[in-house]
Amino acid sequence: MALSRRAAELRPSATLAISAKANAMKAQGMDVLSLSAGEPDFDTPEHIKAAAGDAMKAGFTKYTPASGIVELKTAVAAHARKTQGLEYEPKQVVISVGAKHAIANALFALVNDGDEVLIPAPFWVSYPAMAKLYGGVPRIIYTDGTAVLWDPDSAHLTPVEAGYKLTPAVLRKGLNAKTKVVILNAPSNPTGIVYTPEELAALAVVLREFPGAWVISDEIYDCLVYAGIAKSLAAVAPDLKDRIIVINGVSKTFAMTGWRIGWALGPAAIIAAMGDYQSQTTSNPTSIAQKAALAALTGPQDSVATMHAEFAKRRILIADGLNAIPGFRCAPADGAFYVFPDVRGLAAMPAVLRALKMDPAKGTKGFSGALTTHFLESAKVAMVPGAEFGLECHLRMSFATSPAVITKAVARLAESVSALTKG
Numbered sequence: 001m002a003l004s005r006r007a008a009e010l011r012p013s014a015t016l017a018i019s020a021k022a023n024a025m026k027a028q029g030m031d032v033l034s035l036s037a038g039e040p041d042f043d044t045p046e047h048i049k050a051a052a053g054d055a056m057k058a059g060f061t062k063y064t065p066a067s068g069i070v071e072l073k074t075a076v077a078a079h080a081r082k083t084q085g086l087e088y089e090p091k092q093v094v095i096s097v098g099a100k101h102a103i104a105n106a107l108f109a110l111v112n113d114g115d116e117v118l119i120p121a122p123f124w125v126s127y128p129a130m131a132k133l134y135g136g137v138p139r140i141i142y143t144d145g146t147a148v149l150w151d152p153d154s155a156h157l158t159p160v161e162a163g164y165k166l167t168p169a170v171l172r173k174g175l176n177a178k179t180k181v182v183i184l185n186a187p188s189n190p191t192g193i194v195y196t197p198e199e200l201a202a203l204a205v206v207l208r209e210f211p212g213a214w215v216i217s218d219e220i221y222d223c224l225v226y227a228g229i230a231k232s233l234a235a236v237a238p239d240l241k242d243r244i245i246v247i248n249g250v251s252k253t254f255a256m257t258g259w260r261i262g263w264a265l266g267p268a269a270i271i272a273a274m275g276d277y278q279s280q281t282t283s284n285p286t287s288i289a290q291k292a293a294l295a296a297l298t299g300p301q302d303s304v305a306t307m308h309a310e311f312a313k314r315r316i317l318i319a320d321g322l323n324a325i326p327g328f329r330c331a332p333a334d335g336a337f338y339v340f341p342d343v344r345g346l347a348a349m350p351a352v353l354r355a356l357k358m359d360p361a362k363g364t365k366g367f368s369g370a371l372t373t374h375f376l377e378s379a380k381v382a383m384v385p386g387a388e389f390g391l392e393c394h395l396r397m398s399f400a401t402s403p404a405v406i407t408k409a410v411a412r413l414a415e416s417v418s419a420l421t422k423g
C-alpha cells in the first residue's frame with residue numbers, strides 16, 4: 001500500500017463523518033433531524049458578510065502574511081483584553097485556518113516524537129488524533145483518575161460520581177516527566193462543563209509542579225456561557241502564561257464555521273514557529289475571511305447576544321426533553337452548545353441490548369455506537385456516540401439547531417426508546 005504509516009492510521013473525524021451520513025440520507029429524501037454537527041444554525045451576520053464583499057471589491061484577494069494580517073492580530077489581542085483581561089502583543093498572535101488548524105500547529109510547534117500529550121476525557125474528537133499526527137503519545141486521563149494511552153477502539157465508562165470535571169488530584173495522576181502538553185477545553189465539547197476560576201486556580205497549582213508541561217487551552221466556546229463565567233486559564237494563572245497557548249476563533253461565537261478563521265495566543269517564539277509552519281504549508285488563511293473576522297471582532301455585537309440568548313433557551317429545552325426519556329440522564333450545558341446525556345440506564349436493560357444485538361457478556365463496549373446507529377436508522381435522528389469522545393454510554397447532541405427540530409427529535413427518541421425497551 002502506498003499510504004504512509006501516518007495516513008494509514010488516520011481516521012476521518014467522527015463528527016464530520018456522521019454529519020455527512022445524515023446529509024446523504026437527507027439527499028435521498030429521508031426526513032433526518034441532525035443533532036450531530038457542531039455549528040450554529042444561524043447565518044453569519046450581514047455586516048460580516050458585507051465586510052467580505054467589500055474586501056473582494058477592493059481587490060483584497062492576494063496573499064497576506066502567512067500568519068495573518070496585523071489589523072486582525074491587533075483586533076484579536078483587543079478582544080482577548082476585553083473578554084478575558086489578557087494582554088498580548090500582535091506578535092503573540094497567529095491567525096490560522098480555524099481553531100482546529102491553530103491547535104494542530106501548536107502541537108507541531110511543541111511536540112517531539114514520543115512526548116506525551118495529556119488529554120482529559122471526555123475530549124473533543126480531534127485532540128488525540130492530532131497529537132499522534134505530530135509524533136506525540138496521547139495519554140487520556142479520566143475523571144475517576146484512570147490514565148491510559150489512547151486507543152481509538154477503546155472507550156471507558158467512569159462512575160457517575162466522578163462527573164466530567166478534572167480535579168487537581170486527577171490531573172496529577174495523568175502528568176509525568178514525559179508530558180509535554182496538556183490540552184484543556186472549557187467550555188467543553190462534548191459536556192458543556194465550565195470550570196470556575198477557583199477550580200482552574202486549583203488545577204494551576206498542579207501544573208506548577210510540572211514545569212516541562214505546556215497547556216493548549218482551547219477556549220473556542222468562551223463567549224457561549226449560560227451558567228457561571230468562563231475565565232481563561234492564562235488570566236487565572238498569569239505566572240503560567242509563558243507556557244500556555246490560548247486557542248480561540250470566530251467559528252462558534254459569530255456563526256462563521258465555514259470561513260475558517262481561528263487563532264492562537266502565546267509566547268512570541270512559539271507563535272512565530274506556528275507562523276513559519278503556516279508559511280511552509282497552508283500560507284495565509286483566506287484574505288477575505290480575515291477581513292470578515294476583523295468585522296466580526298470590531299463591529300456590532302448584538303447578533304452575538306441574540307444567538308447566545310437563543311442557545312440559553314435551547315439548553316433547557318433539550319435537557320428537560322431528554323430527562324423525560326427513561327434511561328437518559330442529562331445535565332443542561334453550562335457552556336458551548338452540546339449536551340452529553342448519560343444512557344447507561346438503557347445499557348442496563350436486557351431488552352435494549354437484545355434489540356441492539358449486543359452481547360451482555362461483553363459489557364458496554366460499543367453501546368453508544370450501536371445506539372446512535374439505531375437512532376439514526378429507526379428515528380432518523382443523528383448524533384455522535386460518546387465513545388468517539390472517549391466515554392462509553394453517552395451521546396453527544398448539539399442544540400445549535402432550531403427549537404422545532406429539538407422538540408421533534410426528542411419526541412422521536414422517546415418513541416424509539418419506548419419501542420426498544422419493550423423489546
Ligand SMILES: Cc1ncc(COP(=O)(O)O)c(C=O)c1O
Nearest residue numbers: 038098099100124189249251262
Ligand atoms: C472544542 C473545539 N475546538 C476547536 C474546534 C474547531 O473550531 P474551528 O471550526 O474554528 O476549526 C471545535 C469545533 O467543533 C471544537 O468543538
